[in-house]
Amino acid sequence: MKKFTRLSCLLLAGASTALCAADLPFIAPENVKPLPIKAELTPGGAVEVKLNNLSYTVNADFSLQPGWAKFTEKKAEGFKTFTVKGNTLEATGPDFALKRTIEVKDEAVVVTDKITNTGKEDLPFMYRQYLTYKVKPKEYRLCGYRIYSRRGNGNSGINSTTIVMPQSGGSVGLLALNDVFRVHFRAFSAKGLYGIGDDNLIIQPGVTQEMSFAIFPSEKSDYYSQINAMRRFLGINYEIARGFAFLTPNPPGVITFTDGVFRIGRENSVEELRTWINNKSATYLVAGAVERFGEKSHGSAWMKTAKPEIHKEFYKKVRAAKPDAVVMHYYHSYLDVKAFMTDTYEEARNLKPNGEQSDYRNPALPLYLPVEGNSWARLQEDRIERLINEYGVDGIFWDEFPHSASNYHFAEPWDGVSGDIHPRTHKITQKKTSVALVTLPWRKRMVEKMADKGIFLIANGGGYTKTMTDLFIKNKFIAFMETGSASNLNHSHLSTPIGLGDHLTERSELDCYRNMVRFLDYGSLYFYYHQQVEPFTHPTLAEYMFPITPVELHEGYIIGKERILTNRSGYYSFGGNENAELHFYDANGFEVKRPVEKLVKDGKTYYKVVLAEHESCAIVKK
Numbered sequence: 001m002k003k004f005t006r007l008s009c010l011l012l013a014g015a016s017t018a019l020c021a022a023d024l025p026f027i028a029p030e031n032v033k034p035l036p037i038k039a040e041l042t043p044g045g046a047v048e049v050k051l052n053n054l055s056y057t058v059n060a061d062f063s064l065q066p067g068w069a070k071f072t073e074k075k076a077e078g079f080k081t082f083t084v085k086g087n088t089l090e091a092t093g094p095d096f097a098l099k100r101t102i103e104v105k106d107e108a109v110v111v112t113d114k115i116t117n118t119g120k121e122d123l124p125f126m127y128r129q130y131l132t133y134k135v136k137p138k139e140y141r142l143c144g145y146r147i148y149s150r151r152g153n154g155n156s157g158i159n160s161t162t163i164v165m166p167q168s169g170g171s172v173g174l175l176a177l178n179d180v181f182r183v184h185f186r187a188f189s190a191k192g193l194y195g196i197g198d199d200n201l202i203i204q205p206g207v208t209q210e211m212s213f214a215i216f217p218s219e220k221s222d223y224y225s226q227i228n229a230m231r232r233f234l235g236i237n238y239e240i241a242r243g244f245a246f247l248t249p250n251p252p253g254v255i256t257f258t259d260g261v262f263r264i265g266r267e268n269s270v271e272e273l274r275t276w277i278n279n280k281s282a283t284y285l286v287a288g289a290v291e292r293f294g295e296k297s298h299g300s301a302w303m304k305t306a307k308p309e310i311h312k313e314f315y316k317k318v319r320a321a322k323p324d325a326v327v328m329h330y331y332h333s334y335l336d337v338k339a340f341m342t343d344t345y346e347e348a349r350n351l352k353p354n355g356e357q358s359d360y361r362n363p364a365l366p367l368y369l370p371v372e373g374n375s376w377a378r379l380q381e382d383r384i385e386r387l388i389n390e391y392g393v394d395g396i397f398w399d400e401f402p403h404s405a406s407n408y409h410f411a412e413p414w415d416g417v418s419g420d421i422h423p424r425t426h427k428i429t430q431k432k433t434s435v436a437l438v439t440l441p442w443r444k445r446m447v448e449k450m451a452d453k454g455i456f457l458i459a460n461g462g463g464y465t466k467t468m469t470d471l472f473i474k475n476k477f478i479a480f481m482e483t484g485s486a487s488n489l490n491h492s493h494l495s496t497p498i499g500l501g502d503h504l505t506e507r508s509e510l511d512c513y514r515n516m517v518r519f520l521d522y523g524s525l526y527f528y529y530h531q532q533v534e535p536f537t538h539p540t541l542a543e544y545m546f547p548i549t550p551v552e553l554h555e556g557y558i559i560g561k562e563r564i565l566t567n568r569s570g571y572y573s574f575g576g577n578e579n580a581e582l583h584f585y586d587a588n589g590f591e592v593k594r595p596v597e598k599l600v601k602d603g604k605t606y607y608k609v610v611l612a613e614h615e616s617c618a619i620v621k622k
Helices: 179-184 223-234 270-280 299-305 308-321 375-389 440-452 466-475 486-492 509-522
Strands: 007-011 018-022 037-041 047-051 054-063 068-071 081-085 088-092 096-104 109-117 127-132 139-142 152-154 161-165 171-176 185-190 193-198 208-218 244-246 284-287 326-332 395-399 419-421 428-431 456-460 478-480 498-500 525-527 550-554 557-560 563-566 570-572 580-585 598-601 604-609 616-621
Touching: 037 096, 047 109, 047 208, 054 208, 109 127, 127 171, 139 152, 139 185, 161 185, 161 193, 161 223, 171 193, 171 223, 179 185, 179 193, 179 208, 179 466, 208 223, 223 550, 270 308, 284 308, 284 456, 299 375, 308 326, 326 375, 326 456, 375 440, 440 456, 440 466, 456 466, 478 498, 486 498, 486 509, 498 509, 509 525, 509 616, 557 570, 563 570, 580 604, 604 616
Parallel strands: 244 284, 284 326, 326 395, 395 456, 456 478, 498 525
Antiparallel strands: 007 018, 037 047, 047 054, 054 068, 054 127, 081 088, 088 096, 096 109, 109 208, 127 193, 139 161, 152 185, 161 171, 171 208, 185 193, 419 428, 550 557, 557 563, 563 616, 570 604, 580 616, 598 604
């Protein structure tokens, strides 16, 4: 990106204020090529990665009882035996064997550790990989969050990363890969160490647990360059075809959150629905329960109170209003409504350490585990079948997909890999079960069933595990992140980069538009939330947001194959000589006409975008 130091004062067309700023940067997608990466195992078992003049060494710690076994640059510590041969090493400890291999990819080095429990008891095995810097880095991020102190911790099953920009230049990223690592994931910084780890791993006797991660060296010194390399590595850049909104099939007479305003007009007529859908520029349309008429949203309560006749009549109107609509229904796999239950589903209860049942911060909403073969899983599969066969939906919106309000269950069935480990003695203090892991086989089968039947899936919370992320990629299913805090969008950077509108703060059309602009600060797109904001009187930036196949995410903009969306001034190019049309939006979310200026530089066509605060632009490839 080229910048100039001369200041200029630019008067925005259609705006009442002048914008004084440095001349504009030139922005185009990177010309990606395989990097000349060299990697080797050091004499001490650490991984040394070199990229031209940059060098990074990733050390490792493995818990003993007590103490640690270590891989360092020069010497391995705490092992009974240890040998390095080329890109493979083998080591043994008091009650485990470890085999490490490394493989160089186009933009990364993949490290695979296979740890076998050679003892007769369950093995607690805290696992940590880290870089060491005596001088605090220029910048570092844990799970996408920039940390300003010397100590920090982060947890994310999606953005399972530690990314460091050293004072010496360049950057390096560590990314957890396998399912268990991502579910147990902890990013950390302390005492000059910057790394990733699993502090909850238990390996059963005779079992081999594979742990894998990737190292991303780069000559670029910014977070989003790392994220974009990781997205390419994971294959997560696929088309997001349409916009999204919740809408409720309430019959006439139901008042919204805003007194005196009725949901989607007064009659839910086809014409009222058409206006509403067009103003929100949405095609993925998700209906929920009709609470006023006694229909509950969850579990056996929904099976007992479902009102298919109301929904099916409503779906006819929606399809008449928008023939290409993807009609979807709300679904949640962990919750029930206690007052309406006809069974306790005793064997499927999600339990706390004290034996009490977990709930959704309210005892009236108990939590259960859909584990393959139990009665709760059978109930939930029956619900999915009803939605597909009886309701005739085109898709399902799966809320809180990886887990709900409780991440862990503290009773049988055990997931076979999770537990709390004492930080000093390194002994197991209690076993526990990851909800995301123990339900994974059943959820995977349900997602495959939907794909086989042509049912589209949108999930709140993302794939979380590599297994599920790969399944989403295969079927181009979508995930989004809830945004009570916009910084939650950091967690979406290694998934479909979408934020759901903020139900805590949005009360007007302007609030929604301002969040679209704000989400671009995280390189993220926007999906509308529920009908808390009514009426909606005009289209906004969402009209030109989709379809988009992400190419690069950046702070303030996202580059896609079909379009670029930005809240920053600059000269923008798709990387060639593409023709494009520009759609500018003012600070109040209304499209405004402005002259289109373009120039050719280094064989690329660039379009000039000048924006003031809260303004945005969609550059759409013709």
